Amino acid sequence: MAEKPPRRSDATRTAILAAARERFASDGYERATIRAIAKDAQIDPSMVMRYYGSKEGLFDAVLDVDLRMPDPQRLRPHDVGEALVDHFLTLWEENNGVLTALLRVGVTNPAGAQRLQGIFRDQVLPVAQRICPDPEQAPARAGLIVSQMLGLALARYVLKLPPAVALAREEVVAWLAPTVQRYLTAPHP
Template identity: 30%
Template structure:
């Protein structure tokens, strides 16, 4: 603010660069508030994908399994399957890494081991139960792409694990036959749906399984 020569009139001079209300509104509008980005948790995403993949592969087998359904069930983008596992077969390979744990049979006398193996065979009747890689393998056996994964990630490791428990002569072959008996029970009870092999006959079936497995695992063979 300046005075004129007479000291009477006031002359107001704006020397600074002020901003109008519109200027401030423009600034606010030009900087919209962005929502907070949801942090990515790769470990949680992998866990979710694995859980969804187990359920889908067990339900349909490898060939019919849908990666879109797996991703949707896991709550993520299908592209993350490629990021973490490379492809559908890579995801299947990761799932089949989970070989059936036969460690509880360690140290059991032959009669008790056979009883436990017979129970495992009879337990293949319920395809809606907990995740079972052997059930997944049986349902996926028609896929050429899946066969190599099944053999290297499940079949051979299971035979070796069981052979180590059996010991003695021809342990690998004996383990392979036992694995075939267990797999065959699932095929007969679920895939073929043979009435003679239904759960209604568990008592008789277990007796026959025990007899057959005892013959296979006999130390004299």
């Protein structure tokens, strides 16, 4: 069902996608105009419509994100916190644009918020349920972890609060790892 007829316009398609990712990440949904994206990709605005249907279609194509969550089997219980924090930091830095765009749009656009909820439900929750001693507590614990990770990303990559930006990557891991570890495995207070 996955056919791959290489089209002559693939270069243009990916150029649009790359430009859109950058614009959405830096400007948010409303301020990222199709005209600006098209200019960045050096094509006509109408091409965006032809290839992605609408602005929301383009936005959907951009935010097709895979958190590449680690295999719960391979995580050692005693350093799972550090592993998770490190994983999220890597994820955010490597493919900065997409996650920042996702966060920005999730905050402004209702559809974006639901997209984020879906990612949490489909990618984060299952991992938490396999690690938690009591799977029933998994949602709450996962929610707490996400609140800390998203909060850090918010302060560091979006709001750019000076102290959050100044922290070295290893410092962030050293500070957050115990928090995540506790949210995940400590007894319910």
